[in-house]
Structure formats: structure tokens, C-alpha cells
Amino acid sequence: MTTFPARYAGPTLGEVGEHRAIEEIISAAPSSRNGDDAAVLSHASPNSRAVATTDMLIEGRHFKVEWSTPEEVGCKAIVQNFADVEAMGARPLAALLAISAPPHTPVSYIRGVAAGIADRAGEYSAELVGGDLTSGAELVLSVTAIGSLGGSLPELTLDRARPGQRIVAHGRLGWSAAGLALLDRFGRENVPAEFTELVEAHCAPRLNPGRGVIARATGATAMTDNSDGLVADLGIMARRSGVGIDLHSSAVEPDELLLRAGQLLDADPWEWVLAGGEDHTLLAATAGDPPSGFRSIARVTRGEGVTVDGLEPAYGHGWVSF
Numbered sequence: 001m002t003t004f005p006a007r008y009a010g011p012t013l014g015e016v017g018e019h020r021a022i023e024e025i026i027s028a029a030p031s032s033r034n035g036d037d038a039a040v041l042s043h044a045s046p047n048s049r050a051v052a053t054t055d056m057l058i059e060g061r062h063f064k065v066e067w068s069t070p071e072e073v074g075c076k077a078i079v080q081n082f083a084d085v086e087a088m089g090a091r092p093l094a095a096l097l098a099i100s101a102p103p104h105t106p107v108s109y110i111r112g113v114a115a116g117i118a119d120r121a122g123e124y125s126a127e128l129v130g131g132d133l134t135s136g137a138e139l140v141l142s143v144t145a146i147g148s149l150g151g152s153l154p155e156l157t158l159d160r161a162r163p164g165q166r167i168v169a170h171g172r173l174g175w176s177a178a179g180l181a182l183l184d185r186f187g188r189e190n191v192p193a194e195f196t197e198l199v200e201a202h203c204a205p206r207l208n209p210g211r212g213v214i215a216r217a218t219g220a221t222a223m224t225d226n227s228d229g230l231v232a233d234l235g236i237m238a239r240r241s242g243v244g245i246d247l248h249s250s251a252v253e254p255d256e257l258l259l260r261a262g263q264l265l266d267a268d269p270w271e272w273v274l275a276g277g278e279d280h281t282l283l284a285a286t287a288g289d290p291p292s293g294f295r296s297i298a299r300v301t302r303g304e305g306v307t308v309d310g311l312e313p314a315y316g317h318g319w320v321s322f
Contacts, residue, residue, distance in 0.1 A: 002059050002139050004106055014103025018133055024111045029118035031127040039129035041094055051090040051147035055080050059139035067188045070109045072204035074116020077143045079205045082124060083225040083280035085147035089156040089216030094129045095121055096144040100136030124209045156216055156223035161241035161285035167298035168290040170211045170282040173230060173252055175201035177276025178261045185265055195261055205280050211293050215284045218291040226281040229318025231274050231306045234283060244303025246310060251297040275315040
């Protein structure tokens with residue numbers, strides 16, 4: 001059973017009921033489209049297509065209440081969904097939130113989740129436009145993101161990487177996994193202050209909005225995000241496209257902060273970089289120069305699978321649900 005820290009003391013969902021709790025969510029994440037039977041969205045442009053994706057966060061598996069504030073959980077829920085929209089080259093427009101929570105869940109906690117969603121979605125000029133709330137044995141969040149793909153260029157699917165292109169990246173690599181390792185060892189309160197950024201990268205990852213749209217507009221043909229692990233996610237792109245992807249070790253090597261964390265934990269930071277995941281770094285295939293905000297990390301070859309400097313990667317596993 002989920003045990004909430006004392007700082008979330010106050011009325012619970014079971015005490016106030018569904019309707020009052022929903023009012024708290026709407027108050028924390030206001031939208032003129034939220035509150036009716038369904039939200040009606042306007043097209044961003046006449047020549048546009050809708051993009052939709054959904055992901056779940058389960059307490060104890062994807063986050064822990066003793067590690068993450070509810071605002072951070074809300075931020076994480078938005079980024080993991082909006083990154084998938086951006087990875088198609090689209091612009092996020094709106095989010096739907098479904099929550100299953102035990103009756104003893106403090107209303108203040110759910111309000112905090114909604115506030116985190118509103119804050120991070122607002123960075124994309126997007127809104128929380130509806131959802132559902134129900135009682136359940138575990139705390140489970142499910143976010144559905146809706147986006148718009150404008151213009152006539154094709155979407156950035158996984159099967160369009162071609163030999164001769166380069167792989168470009170926007171975002172950190174390995175930071176979320178390092179943050180998780182630090183939390184596992186020390187708990188939130190005892191992580192050394194010098195590693196605060198790594199912990200935040202795990203609890204509340206972030207991306208600069210609009211990078212996916214820029215990559216598509218400047219010639220990218222395929223894109224994904226680093227959710228399950230760099231080698232694992234690029235491996236899917238390589239397999240779907242029938243190509244090889246050769247990472248440049250000098251472009252993805254652990255930075256100084258990861259190296260210090262590795263020394264503290266007696267861990268190999270290369271594992272965080274290659275297999276960690278949950279950074280939600282955008283990874284695109286393009287024939288041109290890296291778009292604004294991206295850097296080149298690999299080349300697309302006529303080989304198979306993912307290599308590092310032409311060799312088998314030291315770590316090839318990634319996150320799997322089962």
C-alpha cells in the first residue's frame with residue numbers, strides 16, 4: 001500500500017469524494033476546455049494531422065512518493081508523453097490525465113500532480129483538458145498526449161533512417177539512470193548536493209520544447225526518444241530501417257558529473273549512458289548538419305544493429321516492462 005509522507009497531511013480522496021477532488025485538479029491545472037463531457041480542440045493549421053500517444057506511471061515502479069514530489073511526478077508524466085509527440089516531429093497541444101488512487105491519498109498530493117502537469121505542459125503552450133479519477137489499490141497515472149503535425153512533410157517514423165545519414169541528439173544521456181542509482185543508494189534526503197541535477201533529471205526530466213518540429217523542418221527523416229536506453233531505442237530504429245547505427249564514443253562518453261557519480265557508487269557510468277533510458281533525449285536521423293539544439297553522436301551505416309566505434313557495445317540492455 002502506498003504510504004504518503006506526513007507533509008501531505010490533510011483531507012483524503014475518500015473523505016472529500018470524486019467531484020471535489022476533480023475540482024482541485026481543474027483548479028491546479030485550469031483550462032477553458034476542461035470540465036465538460038469531452039474537450040473540443042481546434043486544428044493548429046488547415047493542413048495538419050492529429051498525433052496521439054499514451055503512457056502510464058505506477059507508484060513503486062516508475063516513481064516513489066518518498067523520492068519525488070507530486071509536482072515532479074506530474075512533470076515526468078508530461079515529458080515522457082510529449083517527448084513521444086515531439087519524436088514524430090509534431091507539436092504537443094493537450095493532455096488528458098486518468099488517475100487511479102487509494103482512498104487514503106491526500107487531496108493535496110493529487111493537486112500537486114496536476115500543478116506539475118500544468119507547469120510542464122505550459123512550457124509547450126499546451127493544457128490539461130480532461131481525464132478521469134477512480135479508486136484503486138495502487139496510485140497509477142495515465143497521461144494521453146495529443147499533438148499536431150503541420151505541413152506536408154512526412155512524420156518522423158522509425159523506419160526512415162538511411163545509410164550515409166548521421167544520428168543527432170537533443171538532451172542529456174545517462175543522467176536519469178545515474179539519478180535513480182543515487183536515489184537507490186541514499187534516498188532523496190541524503191544524496192550529496194553536488195548530484196542534485198542528476199536526481200532532478202530522474203524525478204522531473206525536461207526537454208526544450210519544439211526541437212522535434214525543428215528537426216523535421218530541417219530534413220530529419222526518422223526520430224525516437226531515449227526512453228528505454230540509448231542502444232535499445234536506436235536498435236529499434238536500426239532494425240525497422242534495415243540499417244546499422246555506429247555511435248561515436250567521443251560524442252556520448254560520460255561527462256564529469258557522471259564520472260564522479262560512478263566513482264561514488266562504484267558503478268560504470270557507461271552503463272547509464274548506453275542502457276539507462278528515461279532521459280527522453282530526442283534522437284533523429286538526418287543527412288544535413290545537426291539542427292539547432294542537436295549534436296551529432298553517430299552515423300547510419302549499411303550494417304546491422306548498434307555499435308560503438310564499430311564494436312559491440314559494452315551494454316546493450318534497456319528497460320523492459322516484462
